[in-house]
Amino acid sequence: MTTPITLSAPEYTDADFRRLQAIAQEQAGICLPDTKKALVYARVSRRVRELQMASFSDYLAFTTSPSGTVEMEKLICSITTNVTGFFRERNHFDHLRTEVMPSLIPVLRQGKKTRIWSAACSTGQEPWSIAMTVAGSFPEIGNYDFRILATDINSEVVARAAGGIYGRDELEGIPERERGLYLEDDGAGSLSFSVSLRKLPSFKVLNLNAPWPFRGSFSVIFCRNVVIYFDDETREALWARLSERLEPGGFLYVGHSERVANATQCGLVNIAPTIYRKEG
Structure with missing residues (x-):
């Protein structure tokens, strides 16, 4: 019987959030206020876990590297909100x-x-x-x-x-x-x-x-x-x-x-x- 792999919560520091704020601003013009720190963690940590990385720092280093172009798009997608409806307003x-x-x-x-x-x-x-x-x-x-x-x-x-x-x-x-x-x-x-x-x-x-x-x-x-x-x-x-x-x-x-x-x-x-x- 194979034992499932349990991934611990990835490390997430204030410095990581500051880096994410800078990336969001630079890549998409999105302003992430400090009050969004927990929300950003909830959304981005899924990608960190899927890539089996131990920390946000490792994830962001990969995302901003030459080989992280596709992942950068996934990162921006994860922090954007898509609430809509037919004939809204x-x-x-x-x-x-x-x-x-x-x-x-x-x-x-x-x-x-x-x-x-x-x-x-x-x-x-x-x-x-x-x-x-x-x-x-x-x-x-x-x-x-x-x-x-x-x-x-x-x-x-x-x-x-x-x-x-x-x-x-x-x-x-x-x-x-x-x-x-x-x-x-x-x-x-x-x-x-x-x-x-x-x-x-x-x-x-x-x-x-x-x-x-x-x-x-x-x-x-x-x-x-x-x-x-x-x-x-x-x-x-x-x-x-x-x-x-x-x-x-x-x-x-x-x-x-x-x-x-x-x-x-x-x-x-x-x-x-x-x-x-x-x-x-």
Whole structure:
């Protein structure tokens, strides 16, 4: 009979936490306050144990070494929070449907390109909610030059989002009408989005605080409940970069507890709580 290996709790010092704070800031712009020390331990210690390392110090030495590139991504994934839901903060989707789509539909009919960006898509509920909203406003949108770019720093949640498959217990927030139109039973207890809706979003891994590998502009950007993890300097720099990517007259949606403090400098006008429009 084989005796199971029991791994002791990995050593975790104040110095290790300081190192983690620096890594999170440098790699992802995430500000980890001192109050998060225990939470970080709970999340990262699993990776330390899986690699059978005795201490956080050993783990961080490996992660920051030339051979630790893949593990660095796993580390960042472990300290990011992915709380989301379909049609979360519904006023944004109501605004998209009633105020934005009526102006975008004529542009699409003229054969022009239109793009929407879900800048922190997590497990995909936000971009799929966007897709249902625009398809509900313009059912033939799949025949036009329209796409939703959905990005997140966490490759694991991006892969899940791209799959477009959700359990029945995850569908809270989707109205019955949309469920009937856009979701199909996969026969295994889950539902997946229809082929027609799958044409709309494109899912990519992206660090918002690193260079962006695209040059195009967007009519709408959703960047919600992300900058609460950044310090003021990182936050204001990101708002400015997002504004640069907005078309004149385009809209930026932010989280319910967020605001663009440097809106005027970015050329943004606050037209409603958590909704900004680019001047021009």
